[in-house]
Amino acid sequence: MFSKVKSCFHLIRVKHWLKNIIIFIPAFYGGAILDIPILYRTLLGFLTFSFCSSAIYVINDLCDIEKDRNHPVKCKRPLASGAVSKTEGAILLGICCAAAALLDLWLCGISLGAVIPALYFGLNVLYSTKLKNYPVTDIVILVSGFVLRMLYGSYITDIKISKWLYLTLMALSLFMAFGKRRNEKLNCGDKTRSVLTHYSDTFLNSSMYMYLAIFLVFYALWSVDTGALPGMIYTTPLVIVMVMRYTYVLEKDKQGNPVDMILGDKVLLILGAAYALFVLWQIYFGEVVS
Numbered sequence: 001m002f003s004k005v006k007s008c009f010h011l012i013r014v015k016h017w018l019k020n021i022i023i024f025i026p027a028f029y030g031g032a033i034l035d036i037p038i039l040y041r042t043l044l045g046f047l048t049f050s051f052c053s054s055a056i057y058v059i060n061d062l063c064d065i066e067k068d069r070n071h072p073v074k075c076k077r078p079l080a081s082g083a084v085s086k087t088e089g090a091i092l093l094g095i096c097c098a099a100a101a102l103l104d105l106w107l108c109g110i111s112l113g114a115v116i117p118a119l120y121f122g123l124n125v126l127y128s129t130k131l132k133n134y135p136v137t138d139i140v141i142l143v144s145g146f147v148l149r150m151l152y153g154s155y156i157t158d159i160k161i162s163k164w165l166y167l168t169l170m171a172l173s174l175f176m177a178f179g180k181r182r183n184e185k186l187n188c189g190d191k192t193r194s195v196l197t198h199y200s201d202t203f204l205n206s207s208m209y210m211y212l213a214i215f216l217v218f219y220a221l222w223s224v225d226t227g228a229l230p231g232m233i234y235t236t237p238l239v240i241v242m243v244m245r246y247t248y249v250l251e252k253d254k255q256g257n258p259v260d261m262i263l264g265d266k267v268l269l270i271l272g273a274a275y276a277l278f279v280l281w282q283i284y285f286g287e288v289v290s
Contacts, residue, residue: 007083008092011061012054016259020049022146022169023153030159031229031283038157041107045156048103049149052117053124055096058089060128067193097121113155120148135198139177146173164222171215175243176258178208179250187255212243229282235275242271 023045027033033042061079065086078084084092100117108114127141150169154161182204185196219239223232245268249261262268 003083007078008088011058011078011084011089012092012096013057014054015263016053016057017046017050018259018263019146020046020053020149022149023049023156025150025165025169026154026159026161027157028279029162029165029229030157032157032159033280033283038159041156042153044103044107045152048100048107048117049120049152051096051100051103052121053145055093055100056121056124056128058093058096059125062086062089062093063128107156113152116148116152116155120145132193133195135195138195139174139181142177143170143173146170162222162225162227164218164225168215168218168222171211171218175208175211175215178204178211179247180255180257182208183250183253183255212247216240216243229279231282232279235278238271238275238278242268242275245271 024033024042027035027038027042032038061077064074065079067074074080079086079089100121104114104117123141123144127138131141132138147166147170150161150166153159181196181199182201184193185199185201185204216236216239220233220236222228223236245265246261249265249268253261262272
C-alpha cells in the first residue's frame with residue numbers, strides 16, 4: 001500500500017511543485033509576502049498551479065509510456081515501470097484537474113484571471129500530445145508556463161509586476177530550458193526526445209549562455225528600477241554567484257532538470273536561502289540600505 005502511494009506521489013511529481021514558487025514572486029518582491037490575506041491567496045494559487053501541473057505530468061507520462069521505457073532514467077517512472085496502471089493514472093489525472101479547477105474558481109470566480117491556469121493546461125496538453133516535437137515551439141511553451149505562473153500570482157494578489165522583472169524571469173526560464181535540452185542531447189542522444197534531432201550542440205550551447213548573460217543584465221536593471229525594494233542592487237553579486245554555481249552543477253548533471261539540480265545541491269540551497277533572507281530583511285529594513 002505504501003509503495004503504491006509513493007508511486008502515485010512520484011507520478012504527480014510533488015517535488016516539482018517547487019516550480020510553482022514563482023507564484024509568490026509578485027507578493028515577495030512587492031513587500032507584501034507577510035500580509036496574511038495576500039499570503040493566504042498566494043498559497044491557494046500555489047496549490048492551484050501545483051495540481052494543474054501534476055495533471056500535465058500525468059498526461060505527459062500517459063502519452064510517453066513507450067518512449068520512457070527506452071530511456072535510461074525515465075524507464076523508472078511509475079507508468080513506464082508498471083508501478084501505477086493506466087487506469088490509476090487516469091483517476092489521478094481526474095483528481096488533479098478537479099482540485100485545480102475548484103481552487104481556481106474559489107480564488108478568481110468567473111474572471112480573466114481564472115483563464116490563466118486553463119491556458120497553461122491547454123498549452124501543455126498540446127505540448128504533451130504534439131507540439132513538443134517542434135523545435136523552438138517546445139522551448140516557448142516551457143517558458144510560457146513560468147511566465148503564466150507569475151502573471152497568476154500578480155492577478156490573485158493585485159500586485160503589479162515590473163516590466164524588468166517580467167523580462168528577467170523570461171530570460172532565466174530560457175536559460176534553464178536550453179540548459180535542460182543541451183544536457184539531454186549530450187548525455188542521452190536523440191532517441192529519447194525526437195525534437196533533439198533538430199537542435200545542434202552549438203545552437204543549444206550558445207543559446208543557453210546567451211540567455212544567461214541577458215538574464216544577468218535584466219536582473220541588474222530591474223534591481224535599480226522604480227518600485228524595486230531598496231538595496232536590491234546589492235543582491236546582484238549574490239545572483240551572479242548563484243548562476244555560476246547552477247552552471248557548474250549543470251555541466252556535471254546528465255539531465256539538466258532544474259528542480260533535481262537545485263534540490264540536490266546544498267550550496268545552491270544555502271545561496272537561495274541567503275538571498276531570500278536578504279530580500280525579507282529589505283522589506284523590513286530597506287531604508288537602512290538604499
